[in-house]
Amino acid sequence: MSSTSQxxxxxxxxxxxxxxxxxxxxxxxxxGKRLEDKGFDKAxxxxxxxxxxxxxxxxxxxxxxxxxxxxxxxxxDCYGCLREWxxxxx
Amino acid sequence: MATAQLTDEELSSELxxxxxxxxPVTESTRPVYLxxxxxxxxxxxxxGSRPGKTRNSGAINNNSSGGGGNTAVAAAGSGxxxxxxxxxxxxxxxxxxxxxxPVLNDKRVASGGGGAGGKFVLGFSSDESDAxxxxxxxxxxxxxxxxxxxxxxxxxxxxxxxxTGTPATAQKNHGGVAHSNNSSPGVxxxxxxxxxxxxxxxxxxxxxxxxxxxxxxxxYEEPGEEDDIEGEEGNDxxxxxxSRTSYLNTSKLAGDYSDSDEEDDxxxxxxxxxxxxxxxSRRSHPKAASPPHTNARGSESLQEKTRGAIxxxxxxxxxxxxxxxxxxxxxDEDGKPRGPGESALTGGLLNRSFxxxxxxxxxxxxxxxxxxxxGSPSTYSSKNYxxxxxxxxxxxxxxxxxxxxxxxxxxxxxTYRPVNxxxxxxxxxxxxxxxxxxxxxxxxxxQFKRDGVSSSGGFSAHYLSMFLLTAACLFFxxxxxxxxxxxxAGATDADVVSKYNGQNQDFKDHIYTSLKWILSAxxxxxxxxxxxxxxxxxxxxxxxxxLESTHPKMSFLCRFRRAxxxxxxxxxxxxxxxxxxxxxxxxxKYRWRREEDxxxxxxxxxxxxxxxxQSHNEACQDNKDLQPYLPIxxxxxxxxxxxxxxxxxxxxxxxxxxxxxxxxxxxxxPQLINGANFTVWRWLQPALGCDRLSQIPSKVWQGKAFxxxxxxxxxxSLTPCLKIRSMFDPxxxxxxxxxxxxxxxxxxxxxxxxxxxxxxxxxxxxxxxxYVKCLSAEHSGKAxxxxxxxxxxxxLVTVKYLRLDRYHQRFPQAEGCLVPLRPSGGPGSRCDTPxxxxxxxxxxxxxx
Numbered sequence: 001m002s003s004t005s006q007x008x009x010x011x012x013x014x015x016x017x018x019x020x021x022x023x024x025x026x027x028x029x030x031x032g033k034r035l036e037d038k039g040f041d042k043a044x045x046x047x048x049x050x051x052x053x054x055x056x057x058x059x060x061x062x063x064x065x066x067x068x069x070x071x072x073x074x075x076x077d078c079y080g081c082l083r084e085w086x087x088x089x090x
Numbered sequence: 091m092a093t094a095q096l097t098d099e100e101l102s103s104e105l106x107x108x109x110x111x112x113x114p115v116t117e118s119t120r121p122v123y124l125x126x127x128x129x130x131x132x133x134x135x136x137x138g139s140r141p142g143k144t145r146n147s148g149a150i151n152n153n154s155s156g157g158g159g160n161t162a163v164a165a166a167g168s169g170x171x172x173x174x175x176x177x178x179x180x181x182x183x184x185x186x187x188x189x190x191x192p193v194l195n196d197k198r199v200a201s202g203g204g205g206a207g208g209k210f211v212l213g214f215s216s217d218e219s220d221a222x223x224x225x226x227x228x229x230x231x232x233x234x235x236x237x238x239x240x241x242x243x244x245x246x247x248x249x250x251x252x253x254t255g256t257p258a259t260a261q262k263n264h265g266g267v268a269h270s271n272n273s274s275p276g277v278x279x280x281x282x283x284x285x286x287x288x289x290x291x292x293x294x295x296x297x298x299x300x301x302x303x304x305x306x307x308x309x310y311e312e313p314g315e316e317d318d319i320e321g322e323e324g325n326d327x328x329x330x331x332x333s334r335t336s337y338l339n340t341s342k343l344a345g346d347y348s349d350s351d352e353e354d355d356x357x358x359x360x361x362x363x364x365x366x367x368x369x370x371s372r373r374s375h376p377k378a379a380s381p382p383h384t385n386a387r388g389s390e391s392l393q394e395k396t397r398g399a400i401x402x403x404x405x406x407x408x409x410x411x412x413x414x415x416x417x418x419x420x421x422d423e424d425g426k427p428r429g430p431g432e433s434a435l436t437g438g439l440l441n442r443s444f445x446x447x448x449x450x451x452x453x454x455x456x457x458x459x460x461x462x463x464x465g466s467p468s469t470y471s472s473k474n475y476x477x478x479x480x481x482x483x484x485x486x487x488x489x490x491x492x493x494x495x496x497x498x499x500x501x502x503x504x505t506y507r508p509v510n511x512x513x514x515x516x517x518x519x520x521x522x523x524x525x526x527x528x529x530x531x532x533x534x535x536x537q538f539k540r541d542g543v544s545s546s547g548g549f550s551a552h553y554l555s556m557f558l559l560t561a562a563c564l565f566f567x568x569x570x571x572x573x574x575x576x577x578x579a580g581a582t583d584a585d586v587v588s589k590y591n592g593q594n595q596d597f598k599d600h601i602y603t604s605l606k607w608i609l610s611a612x613x614x615x616x617x618x619x620x621x622x623x624x625x626x627x628x629x630x631x632x633x634x635x636x637l638e639s640t641h642p643k644m645s646f647l648c649r650f651r652r653a654x655x656x657x658x659x660x661x662x663x664x665x666x667x668x669x670x671x672x673x674x675x676x677x678x679k680y681r682w683r684r685e686e687d688x689x690x691x692x693x694x695x696x697x698x699x700x701x702x703x704q705s706h707n708e709a710c711q712d713n714k715d716l717q718p719y720l721p722i723x724x725x726x727x728x729x730x731x732x733x734x735x736x737x738x739x740x741x742x743x744x745x746x747x748x749x750x751x752x753x754x755x756x757x758x759x760p761q762l763i764n765g766a767n768f769t770v771w772r773w774l775q776p777a778l779g780c781d782r783l784s785q786i787p788s789k790v791w792q793g794k795a796f797x798x799x800x801x802x803x804x805x806x807s808l809t810p811c812l813k814i815r816s817m818f819d820p821x822x823x824x825x826x827x828x829x830x831x832x833x834x835x836x837x838x839x840x841x842x843x844x845x846x847x848x849x850x851x852x853x854x855x856x857x858x859x860x861y862v863k864c865l866s867a868e869h870s871g872k873a874x875x876x877x878x879x880x881x882x883x884x885x886l887v888t889v890k891y892l893r894l895d896r897y898h899q900r901f902p903q904a905e906g907c908l909v910p911l912r913p914s915g916g917p918g919s920r921c922d923t924p925x926x927x928x929x930x931x932x933x934x935x936x937x938x
Contacts, residue, residue, distance in 0.1 A: 038793045053122065054113040063122040067793075 026077025034068035721768035792881035807871025837913035845869025
């Protein structure tokens, strides 16, 4: 597994609570803004989407791509971050 | 693949059939699942030729943990929900099988078994080179002799087919032509039975929906339809493209039905053939393709079919007739068949599919934009696209002639109907032919009537004409009066009274009496009495020396001239007075408006300043490095563009003053920044959580609610004018120029479309209507696709087409608009975010 960033570690370390969507690994300002515009203004909303897609990597990646034009790395980061979070807390 | 008209459940079961277990299909996951579906289908199709493809299964494997055996899957047969596990294994197994595709096809067929099994297979029918007969043909009747086509029943077919028909299935994948090749011998018989068997098949509308989704120019063929057709037409179909073949087969099939009931088999079958062709082409080809197809073939085929259909219609009773009747409905262009066909069909299940189909046909055939569909479309009261959608289904229906199918379709149509309220076509066409044309006309009229067009324009025009009439009457009256008046005040020769006296001695007394009377009568009797001195008034009869007529005999020209000038002078006077008054009024209005403008701008500026300060404050909360105040000039320079600074100076000053006096949350204070003294604004209000909520983007496009497919949009754009609903709420809007924000939003959303020439926001409409005119129907179609079904400002936007003449009636200024509008995209272009000033916010380290 590729090394994880600090953001990833921070996110996975604790329950996400009301963290903003930009707290997700791979989601920065631009992507975060796009997600917020679409209505995904909190990290848990994106988590919701991730769960609705049954934690399927491909689907989630596609969805991310469609929703905020994330590139492959960003998709992967976000997916990994959420998956790990789910493993720990769900 | 155009995943048209897939409801969520359908999509979900499709995915399940393909061996993938999807989560809930909601508006946010739908596009993803559609893509997945497409991918899976592609995978399956290519699986035969590329056994090594593992991507899909890899993905699927993620979901599935184990796998039932291939047999298990195969045995599962008709589209029972296949657990992902099984599917995965199945897929992998199929790969091992000869031409994994056949197995897949089987699977598909099986999955379609629940409904139209051959959905996926249909897509392959266009592959003419494939010599194998697609077994998919809905596992139904058309199975080749070699295949285990269960002619007994669709469901049965699926089950037995699958395990045994593996090799055959592979063939099914390919185009109908192949079908015909193999199946010709046994097909006929099968087909017949198959057709009957189709009746047993309860093919959910989905089946042909999914068929439709498999496009790529494949000859989509109705399951079973194609099989039959292929079998019969074997060679013929081969010569045609896949779609054609299927049509042929379908028509043949139809012909079969009709044969039994109709005398004119030939014509009917030919018609049916063409119709099927048309249907198939419609179905298989994407929207764009279908019109050309229909145009190319449809017109004459439609007509033919129509005729055949009419004939069919005339013979009541047989279901096949009904089917044919449906087909005949396709002949909208003729405008004839519909009436009888529809009435015939009313009773039947086919009604639904038929009208839909005909609508689609008419739409496809009639590119003029004004759908000729008459009553039949109305049944569905759905948009044209519905027809498009239904027509494939309808086509399949026709060929299959299965009652259950129709009921399914009816349900489908029912579901479709509510979807499109915009393009509601009323008046299901039970009417005879001649009403057909009027019905769509009426429907359109009703649609447009609701727009409330021409209310104000007509009003003013009426009054204008009345006014003109009155003015003309007054003018002539005035002229007459002037003429009368002219007859006086002229100096002419006065007759001498003595002359009268002298003329007739007898009447001297009378003359005296009359003179006396004239004197006593103060009125102007037309005679003026003159004494010695013409200027002096006469009091005594004896003084009268001369008589003079008060109506001088002037030449006509002179009189006319005098009258003319007088009238002109008077009229000019009146006009001058009126002009003066009007000028005064306009001036007052202008000044008043200017004032309004100024204050509005000022308030706008104030609001923006507050926004800026607030956001800056929030940014300061997050980032402790920033100063919690902003210099006033800096704020001004970032809010007002350099070219506008001169103009906005007054506004800015007023805004500053207003803030100082009225805004309690902002404080002015002097600060030292980088050595320079600035008067800064400091935001005083502690950050409230709820404040953020108010920042919910308004006037922002928020994504699409549903993908636009044939189900919820017309297959072709009809007119260059659009009416967009639910863009705003007039009650909630504040300010003067919010409609400009709407303009901007629309232009931004359609910024790839250079054809928008006029936008009008109806500020008073409850529904939040915006009217848009484009350069051409094609542009409006693009705009339609971009706008319809999107979320804007928390509301779901719907679009419908308007008639061009009505639009011009309502907005005459739009007639001359030819220049495409461009979004101005000022600071904080509204579409994306409200009032964001990136320059004032700290740039966070971007992770992207």
